[in-house]
Amino acid sequence: MTTTAPTTATASIDRPTVVAPARRTRRRRRRPRVGTNIVAIVFSIVWIFPVYWMVNTAFKPRAEVMNPTPHFVPYQPTVQNFVVAITQSDFLRDLLNSLIVVIGALIISLALALFASAALSRFRFRGRRVIMIVILAVQMLPATALLIPQFLIFNDLGLLDSYFGLILAYVASVLPFSIWTLRGFFVTIPVEVEEAAMMDGASTWRTLRSVLFPLVVPGVISTSVFAFISAWNEYILAYTFMKDQTMYTLPIWLVSFSTPTTGTDYGGQMAASVLFALPVVIFFLVIQRHLVTGMSAGAVKG
Template sequence: MRNSKRVRSIAGLMVLNVVFVVICIVTLVPILYAVTHSVSGTGGALSSGISLLPEYPTLENYRAILVEEPFLLWLKNSVVLSVGTMVVAMGTAVTAAYAFSRYRFRGRKSVLHMLLILNAFPQILSMFAIFRLFRTFHLLNSYIGLIVVYAGSMCIFSIWNMKGYFDTIPVEIEEAAQIDGAGGRQILTRIVLPLARPAIIVTAVMVLIYVWNEYLFATTFIMNESSYTLAGGLYQFQSNDYSRSWPLFSAASILVSIPILIVFFCIQKYMVSGLTAGGVKG
């Protein structure tokens, strides 16, 4: 009886692993095709047969993107927006999440629920209102305006995720530090924040990824080519002069993805604890 259960368990795990492998392969095929097309010669992606091996591999598309086009300028713009949004959003969300986790004040649950409701509305519903505000305060083609919008959008996710992680940190640790004479700022900076480092790192990277890949606001409120982000630059590749040069577009897409992949692999060890612990308690 015990052996049959063990056999069924092993068989179930094998089937599950096979399913996961198939899902990974299906997911990787478009990426491999994009990589293959980025090192192919000029031509249309739809005019030739599907192949994961280029017939005549070349790095000319990457050279053209980096040398002939303002890709590095768009990269700089995306870095400025991403880092600026991350600093503003995390600076606000960390203190707010700690306050929601540790203090019991009137309207606390109502505010948290209201934040969730606000987060449920699609961003496109606020486009016209934000555009009017930006035009009134002269924030069109401005990084400051986009940073405010991005930080406001990601603060809700950041607050909820880090609040859940702060809830898992025992209050007794802070009480012991208070007995030893530590003040509120010392408790937060020397005890709570180091313990919450996985959640803070993961949340900051999620904010970074959101801004890095954001397309709607970046192409609506930035109308100057010198201020384009990577998303706006890729849109120009696809819609204007390079609408038929899919190898060039594929090379640009691969280059855009590389920095995020590097960041992801650097913080991979924090991903599981930072996201799952943050979602345990609400």
């Protein structure tokens, strides 16, 4: 009787000290992070303001665009800048050129990156690490450093002023990034899945086609977004390799609104920028859910 009472009393006294830290932790988690939210809001405003100003300027008449006093909302909204951008330039022709070149480069680069990343992640062969280091080194080089050698090689091969030549140049620029990104997705696939398919009698090609490739579809989607944006916004290669104006792409068309003789049509240029960014935005919105899933699935140490 004398030993039971102190034990019960001690337990009743010690119980609040054990539960209290957990309750304090929950309360801390429930408190709004005011500082983090403010920083996020400020960062979002700084990031979105140039986009807003581009759209705002695109709907302004020329008088408001050239007014030294900034107007954050158009006083007299107009779509004349969009009409000028579409009708008084080669927008449709250059849009077709961009679609042909970018889609061709995207298909070829994804196909090559898919097989290359599968080989670098699932097979063991001599020189595999050297190849990976070389791919990473090529990706780290600036594009302007490779411009002159590429131009000389393509000139000797007769690939200038052609869709195929520009597609190959775009493939060379986006392929290293695509290989490294897709390799991260292949590394996440357990080896047991591949071994189980081979034990059931599947060949190497059947295992790749029916087991591994379907599992890296989120990675293909994520890689396609970044490859598409990189090829769509490319200007230097298109301007250097294409001397025929009928072969120009949209980035070169965008620069045509600023000339030494007539100056810069800021309203038309901003309207053209909106039209130029619209396909990328639509493409991103369509596959946004798959993009987030793919980025989180491939974010592992490989």
